[in-house]
Amino acid sequence: MDTLVKSINDNILQGQHKIVEVKTQEALNSGIAPKVILDEGMIAAMAEVGRLFEIGEYFVPEMMVAARAMKAGLALLKPQLVKANVKSLGKVGIGTVQGDLHDIGKNLVGIMLEGAGYEILDLGTDVSPEKFVEAVKTDKVDALALSALLTTTMPNMISTIAALEQAGMRKQVKVMIGGAPITEEYARQIGADGYAPDASRAVTLAKILIPAV
Ligand code: B12
Structure with a gap:
Protein backbone atom coordinates (compact mmCIF):
# COMPACT_ATOMS: atom_id res chain seq x y z
CA MET A 1 0.00 0.00 0.00
CA ASP A 2 1.21 3.52 -0.82
CA THR A 3 2.59 5.27 2.29
CA LEU A 4 0.15 8.19 1.98
CA VAL A 5 -2.80 5.80 1.65
CA LYS A 6 -1.50 3.83 4.63
CA SER A 7 -1.20 7.03 6.62
CA ILE A 8 -4.84 7.93 5.82
CA ASN A 9 -5.87 4.45 6.96
CA ASP A 10 -3.82 4.67 10.19
CA ASN A 11 -5.06 8.16 11.03
CA ILE A 12 -8.72 7.21 10.52
CA LEU A 13 -8.13 4.37 12.98
CA GLN A 14 -6.67 6.90 15.41
CA GLY A 15 -9.43 9.42 14.77
CA GLN A 16 -7.02 12.13 13.64
CA HIS A 17 -9.37 14.06 11.35
CA LYS A 18 -7.03 17.01 10.69
CA ILE A 19 -4.19 14.70 9.63
CA VAL A 20 -6.60 12.67 7.48
CA GLU A 21 -7.60 15.89 5.73
CA VAL A 22 -3.98 16.87 5.06
CA LYS A 23 -2.93 13.39 3.90
CA THR A 24 -5.98 13.02 1.63
CA GLN A 25 -5.14 16.32 -0.05
CA GLU A 26 -1.50 15.23 -0.42
CA ALA A 27 -2.57 11.90 -1.88
CA LEU A 28 -4.84 13.64 -4.41
CA ASN A 29 -2.08 16.10 -5.30
CA SER A 30 0.36 13.27 -5.88
CA GLY A 31 -2.02 11.70 -8.40
CA ILE A 32 -3.28 8.69 -6.43
CA ALA A 33 -6.66 7.61 -7.82
CA PRO A 34 -9.59 8.76 -5.62
CA LYS A 35 -10.97 5.20 -5.74
CA VAL A 36 -7.74 3.81 -4.25
CA ILE A 37 -7.78 6.43 -1.48
CA LEU A 38 -11.43 5.59 -0.80
CA ASP A 39 -11.19 1.79 -0.87
CA GLU A 40 -7.77 1.15 0.66
CA GLY A 41 -7.40 4.25 2.81
CA MET A 42 -10.92 4.85 4.08
CA ILE A 43 -13.35 1.94 3.67
CA ALA A 44 -10.71 -0.58 4.78
CA ALA A 45 -10.02 1.53 7.88
CA MET A 46 -13.71 1.59 8.82
CA ALA A 47 -13.89 -2.20 8.43
CA GLU A 48 -10.96 -2.47 10.84
CA VAL A 49 -12.71 -0.09 13.27
CA GLY A 50 -15.69 -2.44 13.17
CA ARG A 51 -13.48 -5.44 13.88
CA LEU A 52 -11.78 -3.70 16.82
CA PHE A 53 -15.23 -2.77 18.18
CA GLU A 54 -16.35 -6.39 17.88
CA ILE A 55 -13.39 -7.71 19.86
CA GLY A 56 -13.82 -5.05 22.52
CA GLU A 57 -10.72 -2.98 21.77
CA TYR A 58 -12.69 0.01 20.48
CA PHE A 59 -15.79 1.52 22.02
CA VAL A 60 -18.39 3.98 20.73
CA PRO A 61 -16.20 7.11 21.24
CA GLU A 62 -13.41 5.55 19.13
CA MET A 63 -15.95 4.68 16.42
CA MET A 64 -17.21 8.26 16.49
CA VAL A 65 -13.83 9.92 16.09
CA ALA A 66 -12.90 7.45 13.34
CA ALA A 67 -16.16 8.27 11.52
CA ARG A 68 -15.46 11.99 11.85
CA ALA A 69 -11.97 11.47 10.42
CA MET A 70 -13.31 9.49 7.46
CA LYS A 71 -15.91 12.19 6.78
CA ALA A 72 -13.20 14.87 6.75
CA GLY A 73 -11.28 12.96 4.07
CA LEU A 74 -14.41 12.05 2.12
CA ALA A 75 -15.37 15.73 1.83
CA LEU A 76 -12.15 16.30 -0.14
CA LEU A 77 -12.73 13.25 -2.32
CA LYS A 78 -16.32 14.17 -3.18
CA PRO A 79 -15.57 16.69 -5.96
CA GLN A 80 -13.29 14.10 -7.58
CA LEU A 81 -15.91 11.37 -7.35
CA VAL A 82 -18.76 13.56 -8.59
CA LYS A 83 -18.28 14.72 -12.15
CA ALA A 84 -20.54 17.40 -13.57
CA ASN A 85 -23.46 15.81 -15.38
CA VAL A 86 -25.76 18.01 -17.39
CA LYS A 87 -28.90 15.93 -17.65
CA SER A 88 -30.38 14.21 -14.62
CA LEU A 89 -30.98 10.48 -15.09
CA GLY A 90 -33.67 10.53 -12.41
C1 B12 B 1 -18.72 4.27 12.26
C2 B12 B 1 -19.67 3.39 13.01
C3 B12 B 1 -20.53 3.99 13.94
C4 B12 B 1 -20.61 5.50 14.12
C5 B12 B 1 -21.48 6.06 12.97
C6 B12 B 1 -21.07 7.46 12.53
C7 B12 B 1 -21.75 7.88 11.26
N1 B12 B 1 -21.94 9.17 11.15
O1 B12 B 1 -22.13 7.08 10.39
C8 B12 B 1 -21.30 5.62 15.52
C9 B12 B 1 -20.23 5.72 16.59
C10 B12 B 1 -22.29 6.76 15.69
C11 B12 B 1 -21.95 4.23 15.65
C12 B12 B 1 -22.96 3.97 16.57
C13 B12 B 1 -23.46 2.69 16.79
N2 B12 B 1 -23.03 1.55 16.23
CO1 B12 B 1 -21.85 1.49 14.69
N3 B12 B 1 -20.48 1.15 13.44
C14 B12 B 1 -19.69 1.96 12.78
C15 B12 B 1 -18.73 1.13 11.89
C16 B12 B 1 -17.40 1.01 12.62
C17 B12 B 1 -18.45 1.61 10.49
C18 B12 B 1 -19.68 1.88 9.60
C19 B12 B 1 -19.22 2.58 8.35
O2 B12 B 1 -19.28 3.79 8.25
N4 B12 B 1 -18.65 1.80 7.39
C20 B12 B 1 -18.07 2.33 6.16
C21 B12 B 1 -19.14 2.46 5.06
C22 B12 B 1 -18.51 3.01 3.79
O3 B12 B 1 -19.65 1.16 4.79
P1 B12 B 1 -21.22 0.79 4.88
O4 B12 B 1 -21.90 1.68 5.82
O5 B12 B 1 -21.37 -0.67 5.03
O6 B12 B 1 -21.77 1.20 3.43
C23 B12 B 1 -21.42 0.54 2.23
C24 B12 B 1 -22.33 -0.63 1.85
O7 B12 B 1 -22.94 -1.26 2.95
C25 B12 B 1 -23.31 -0.04 0.88
N5 B12 B 1 -24.52 0.65 1.35
C26 B12 B 1 -24.77 1.30 2.49
N6 B12 B 1 -25.99 1.85 2.48
C27 B12 B 1 -26.54 1.53 1.30
C28 B12 B 1 -27.79 1.84 0.77
C29 B12 B 1 -28.11 1.37 -0.50
C30 B12 B 1 -29.44 1.70 -1.07
C31 B12 B 1 -27.19 0.57 -1.23
C32 B12 B 1 -27.56 0.05 -2.55
C33 B12 B 1 -25.94 0.27 -0.69
C34 B12 B 1 -25.62 0.75 0.56
O8 B12 B 1 -22.52 0.92 0.19
C35 B12 B 1 -21.64 1.57 1.12
C36 B12 B 1 -20.41 2.03 0.41
O9 B12 B 1 -19.72 1.01 -0.25
C37 B12 B 1 -19.51 -0.23 11.83
C38 B12 B 1 -18.65 -1.47 11.55
C39 B12 B 1 -18.85 -2.05 10.15
N7 B12 B 1 -17.96 -2.94 9.81
O10 B12 B 1 -19.77 -1.74 9.43
C40 B12 B 1 -20.21 -0.25 13.20
C41 B12 B 1 -21.47 -1.09 13.40
C42 B12 B 1 -22.41 -0.95 12.20
N8 B12 B 1 -22.09 -0.42 14.57
C43 B12 B 1 -22.61 -1.25 15.41
C44 B12 B 1 -23.24 -0.88 16.63
C45 B12 B 1 -23.63 -2.03 17.55
C46 B12 B 1 -23.50 0.47 16.95
C47 B12 B 1 -24.23 1.00 18.19
C48 B12 B 1 -25.52 0.22 18.57
C49 B12 B 1 -23.20 1.02 19.34
C50 B12 B 1 -23.73 1.42 20.71
N9 B12 B 1 -23.66 0.48 21.60
O11 B12 B 1 -24.21 2.51 20.89
C51 B12 B 1 -24.55 2.46 17.79
C52 B12 B 1 -25.94 2.63 17.12
C53 B12 B 1 -26.32 4.06 16.88
C54 B12 B 1 -27.55 4.15 15.98
N10 B12 B 1 -28.74 4.26 16.57
O12 B12 B 1 -27.43 4.08 14.79
C55 B12 B 1 -22.46 -2.70 14.94
C56 B12 B 1 -23.79 -3.27 14.40
C57 B12 B 1 -24.02 -4.70 14.84
C58 B12 B 1 -25.30 -5.24 14.32
N11 B12 B 1 -25.22 -6.47 13.88
O13 B12 B 1 -26.33 -4.64 14.30
C59 B12 B 1 -21.29 -2.59 13.90
C60 B12 B 1 -21.37 -3.63 12.75
C61 B12 B 1 -19.97 -2.76 14.70
C62 B12 B 1 -19.72 -4.19 15.16
N12 B12 B 1 -18.87 -4.89 14.47
O14 B12 B 1 -20.31 -4.64 16.11
N13 B12 B 1 -21.39 3.34 14.79
Missing part, protein backbone atom coordinates in the same frame (compact mmCIF):
# COMPACT_ATOMS: atom_id res chain seq x y z
CA LYS A 91 -34.27 11.53 -8.84
CA VAL A 92 -33.31 9.32 -5.88
CA GLY A 93 -34.44 9.91 -2.30
CA ILE A 94 -31.82 8.44 0.01
CA GLY A 95 -31.89 7.91 3.76
CA THR A 96 -30.91 5.71 6.66
CA VAL A 97 -33.96 3.98 8.11
CA GLN A 98 -35.65 4.85 11.38
CA GLY A 99 -33.59 4.24 14.52
CA ASP A 100 -30.30 4.13 12.62
CA LEU A 101 -27.74 6.95 12.72
CA HIS A 102 -25.01 5.48 10.48
CA ASP A 103 -24.60 7.73 7.46
CA ILE A 104 -21.13 7.22 5.96
CA GLY A 105 -22.22 4.41 3.62
CA LYS A 106 -25.42 6.25 2.70
CA ASN A 107 -23.45 9.42 1.92
CA LEU A 108 -21.06 7.46 -0.23
CA VAL A 109 -23.90 5.87 -2.19
CA GLY A 110 -25.36 9.38 -2.64
CA ILE A 111 -22.04 10.74 -3.89
CA MET A 112 -21.57 7.91 -6.41
CA LEU A 113 -25.16 8.21 -7.68
CA GLU A 114 -24.74 11.97 -8.00
CA GLY A 115 -21.51 11.39 -9.90
CA ALA A 116 -23.34 9.05 -12.25
CA GLY A 117 -25.90 11.76 -13.06
CA TYR A 118 -28.77 11.19 -10.63
CA GLU A 119 -30.38 14.00 -8.67
CA ILE A 120 -30.12 13.21 -4.96
CA LEU A 121 -32.62 14.11 -2.28
CA ASP A 122 -30.81 13.38 0.99
CA LEU A 123 -33.38 12.64 3.68
CA GLY A 124 -30.70 12.13 6.34
CA THR A 125 -30.61 9.50 9.07
CA ASP A 126 -33.31 8.04 11.34
CA VAL A 127 -35.84 8.51 8.53
CA SER A 128 -39.38 7.40 9.36
CA PRO A 129 -41.48 5.41 6.87
CA GLU A 130 -43.80 8.47 6.65
CA LYS A 131 -40.90 10.69 5.60
CA PHE A 132 -39.92 8.26 2.83
CA VAL A 133 -43.56 8.20 1.65
CA GLU A 134 -43.62 12.01 1.70
CA ALA A 135 -40.55 12.11 -0.57
CA VAL A 136 -42.40 10.03 -3.14
CA LYS A 137 -45.56 12.13 -2.84
CA THR A 138 -44.11 15.62 -2.74
CA ASP A 139 -40.70 15.35 -4.33
CA LYS A 140 -41.67 12.80 -6.98
CA VAL A 141 -38.53 10.69 -6.59
CA ASP A 142 -38.10 7.84 -9.07
CA ALA A 143 -36.39 5.62 -6.51
CA LEU A 144 -35.81 5.36 -2.79
CA ALA A 145 -32.44 4.16 -1.49
CA LEU A 146 -32.72 2.76 2.03
CA SER A 147 -29.66 2.15 4.17
CA ALA A 148 -29.43 0.15 7.43
CA LEU A 149 -26.31 -0.78 9.39
CA LEU A 150 -27.94 -2.41 12.40
CA THR A 151 -29.68 -5.75 12.46
CA THR A 152 -32.20 -4.12 14.80
CA THR A 153 -33.16 -1.44 12.25
CA MET A 154 -33.37 -3.72 9.19
CA PRO A 155 -37.09 -4.40 9.89
CA ASN A 156 -37.74 -0.69 9.40
CA MET A 157 -37.13 -1.33 5.71
CA ILE A 158 -40.17 -3.62 5.84
CA SER A 159 -42.20 -0.89 7.59
CA THR A 160 -41.15 1.61 4.93
CA ILE A 161 -42.26 -0.68 2.09
CA ALA A 162 -45.53 -1.34 3.97
CA ALA A 163 -46.12 2.42 4.38
CA LEU A 164 -45.59 2.91 0.63
CA GLU A 165 -48.11 0.16 -0.08
CA GLN A 166 -50.59 1.64 2.36
CA ALA A 167 -50.27 5.05 0.71
CA GLY A 168 -50.90 3.40 -2.69
CA MET A 169 -47.48 4.52 -3.93
CA ARG A 170 -45.50 1.31 -4.03
CA LYS A 171 -45.87 0.84 -7.79
CA GLN A 172 -44.65 4.30 -8.71
CA VAL A 173 -41.27 4.08 -6.98
CA LYS A 174 -38.36 1.65 -7.06
CA VAL A 175 -36.93 0.65 -3.70
CA MET A 176 -33.25 -0.21 -3.48
CA ILE A 177 -31.67 -1.29 -0.21
CA GLY A 178 -28.20 -1.75 1.22
CA GLY A 179 -25.94 -1.59 4.25
CA ALA A 180 -23.54 -4.04 5.91
CA PRO A 181 -26.13 -6.55 7.26
CA ILE A 182 -28.33 -6.50 4.12
CA THR A 183 -28.28 -9.32 1.57
CA GLU A 184 -29.79 -10.01 -1.83
CA GLU A 185 -31.89 -12.68 -0.15
CA TYR A 186 -33.25 -10.17 2.39
CA ALA A 187 -34.16 -7.75 -0.41
CA ARG A 188 -36.13 -10.49 -2.14
CA GLN A 189 -37.80 -11.52 1.11
CA ILE A 190 -39.09 -8.05 1.94
CA GLY A 191 -40.16 -7.16 -1.60
CA ALA A 192 -37.51 -4.53 -2.37
CA ASP A 193 -36.66 -4.01 -6.05
CA GLY A 194 -32.95 -4.47 -5.59
CA TYR A 195 -29.87 -4.69 -3.40
CA ALA A 196 -26.27 -3.66 -3.94
CA PRO A 197 -23.30 -4.44 -1.68
CA ASP A 198 -21.41 -1.19 -2.28
CA ALA A 199 -21.66 2.30 -3.70
CA SER A 200 -20.37 1.58 -7.20
CA ARG A 201 -22.71 -1.36 -7.60
CA ALA A 202 -25.53 0.89 -6.33
CA VAL A 203 -24.98 2.90 -9.52
CA THR A 204 -25.22 -0.23 -11.69
CA LEU A 205 -28.44 -1.13 -9.85
CA ALA A 206 -29.93 2.34 -10.30
CA LYS A 207 -29.28 2.12 -14.03
CA ILE A 208 -31.23 -1.14 -14.17
CA LEU A 209 -34.09 0.05 -11.96
CA ILE A 210 -34.62 3.57 -13.29
CA PRO A 211 -35.41 3.55 -16.99
CA ALA A 212 -33.48 6.21 -18.92
CA VAL A 213 -35.71 9.06 -20.03
